[in-house]
Amino acid sequence: QKEVEQNSGPLSVPEGAIASLNCTYSDRVSQSFFWYRQYSGKSPELIMSIYSNGDKEDGRFTAQLNKASQYVSLLIRDSQPSDSATYLCAAINNAGNMLTFGGGTRLMVKP
Amino acid sequence: EPEVTQTPSHQVTQMGQEVILRCVPISNHLYFYWYRQILGQKVEFLVSFYNNEISEKSEIFDDQFSVERPDGSNFTLKIRSTKLEDSAMYFCASSGGGGEQETQYFGPGTRLLVL
Numbered sequence: 291q292k293e294v295e296q297n298s299g300p301l302s303v304p305e306g307a308i309a310s311l312n313c314t315y316s317d318r319v320s321q322s323f324f325w326y327r328q329y330s331g332k333s334p335e336l337i338m339s340i341y342s343n344g345d346k347e348d349g350r351f352t353a354q355l356n357k358a359s360q361y362v363s364l365l366i367r368d369s370q371p372s373d374s375a376t377y378l379c380a381a382i383n384n385a386g387n388m389l390t391f392g393g394g395t396r397l398m399v400k401p
Numbered sequence: 402e403p404e405v406t407q408t409p410s411h412q413v414t415q416m417g418q419e420v421i422l423r424c425v426p427i428s429n430h431l432y433f434y435w436y437r438q439i440l441g442q443k444v445e446f447l448v449s450f451y452n453n454e455i456s457e458k459s460e461i462f463d464d465q466f467s468v469e470r471p472d473g474s475n476f477t478l479k480i481r482s483t484k485l486e487d488s489a490m491y492f493c494a495s496s497g498g499g500g501e502q503e504t505q506y507f508g509p510g511t512r513l514l515v516l
Contacts, residue, residue, distance in 0.1 A: 322503050333492050333507040334444060378444065382503050387432060387496065388457050389505055391444040 294381050296392035304400055309366040311395050313379030316360070322382040323362045325353060327375045328394065334378055337364070369399040403427045405508035407493050413514045414483055422478045422511045424493030431497035433476045434505060435468065437461070437489040444492070450476065451497075483515045 293316045303309045315323075322341050326334035340346045340353040340362065352365040366373055376394040383390055406425045414420050426433050435447040448458040450468055467479045476495075480487055490512050494505040 324504070333510045336504065336506060339504050387449060387503055388446045390446070393443045
């Protein structure tokens with residue numbers, strides 16, 4: 291079983307809409323989660339981290355963590371064409387500080 | 402804003418040759434990492450490094466790979482005898498500043514092509 295799973299997409303939303311990106315994880319990874327954005331050919335760029343159950347907001351981004359369901363999500367409000375990228379969910383391994391990445395969800399925001 | 406830097410941005414090499422990829426982590430960070438991403442695939446962990454020794458490594462990080470912190474600023478990944486399947490983007494990352502020990506910041510990557 292994969293440790294971090296994401297729908298590969300593409301997820302297509304109109305400009306100004308809310309984009310909802312989801313991620314599930316196995317119980318072998320720890321409780322620290324990260325969302326990274328990756329433009330084609332570029333490196334992962336940190337968007338947010340979340341450690342506790344509930345919501346964490348930063349500007350247009352809200353991360354949500356539900357440990358009971360082993361589920362973490364990222365909401366992007368007022369989506370812009372510049373948000374079009376692949377969004378990577380990652381978790382810190384219980385054994386240390388190795389990041390385990392999901393395969394990423396490609397988001398397309400259409401003007 | 403401090404950032405991780407990597408050189409070179411692109412490297413082309415012949416199969417069997419040695420390559421060294423270089424990274425300068427964020428200056429007050431204590432933990433250093435190498436990841437790779439084969440084209441179209443997920444980002445994969447290779448190795449983590451702390452206090453001048455490897456703290457964790459993946460199955461990918463076999464005897465062909467080594468890491469070193471030769472001075473107070475550089476962190477290197479050496480591949481001794483490259484294979485075709487080593488072609489990938491290699492990302493260096495660092496963490497360990499203040500209260501955000503686990504948050505890893507990535508460099509721009511080195512695209513390695515093995516012919």
